[in-house]
Amino acid sequence: MISTVYAISLAGMAFIAAVFIFVIKNSKEVEADYPSVIQKWYGVRGKWFIFLAILGITVTFLSTSPYPIADQEKTYExxxxxxxxxxxxxxxxxxxxxxxxxxxxxxxxxxxxxxxHGFGVYDDNLTLVAQTQAMPGYTNKLIHTFDKPGKYKILCLEYCGLAHHAMITELTVN
Ligand SMILES: [Cu+2]
Structure with missing residues (x-):
């Protein structure tokens, strides 16, 4: 067993050494046409940046539409x-x-x-359907429309002391 590990380690070290030797041996050649390499990869980098920017904006837009956070200034009475x-x-x-x-x-x-504390609303399969933070001195507004009637469980999502796990209540949706 130990000799197998030893052989694998040795082979691995030899492989890494070979990669180093290969890179060092070829470094002069690369240096010769370095400007053309730079030019090529700068172009790729530019396109890659545009691709990532478009991807980021698209994913952000799709995943936050409709915007999940309620207007905190509004009154909902x-x-x-x-x-x-x-x-x-x-x-x-x-x-x-x-x-x-x-x-x-x-x-x-x-x-x-x-x-x-953390206010978490769970359905009867204990899947989280809505949540927000419960902070002293602030009132956080959370809008949720229940599609299914039933008994929903309210659990605390933020560790708040010894009996944190016991913070459970029920919301009835008719
Ligand atoms: Cu709590």
Whole structure:
């Protein structure tokens, strides 16, 4: 076993040494037509940059459309939304009301009453459907429209102390 490892290591070292020798032996040749190499790869680099820029913009646009973060300045106490006020405490949730209707956007007003918590809404398969941070001194607004009626679970997404795991409550969607 040890001799096999030794042989593999030796072969590997020989291979790396061979690569070094090859590069050193050929370095003079490359130096001779260096300007043409530079010119060629500068062109490739330019095209690569444009490709990446277009790709980045496209992916950003597609993955943030519709924009997932609600307008924080807006008030959602209107006929279009159902407002739910959420308070995160060590270690429980307050949620008023805790029953909403499906098909109509819910605006969660989420705040932390003591330390930072994470407000996570899970469906009955425990798949995360919406989340935002619950921070003391701030009210984070989160808009989510439930398509399916059912019992949704609220779990804390940010470790907030000893009984963090016990921060569970339920939201009923009719
Ligand atoms: Cu918490």
């Amino acid at each position: 209107d006929n279009e939304h159902q407002v739910v006020k959420v308070g995160a405490h060590q270690w429980y949730w307050t949620m008023v009301p805790n029953t909403v209707e499906s098909g109509k956007p819910v605006a969660f007003y989420v705040t932390g009453e003591d330390v930072n």
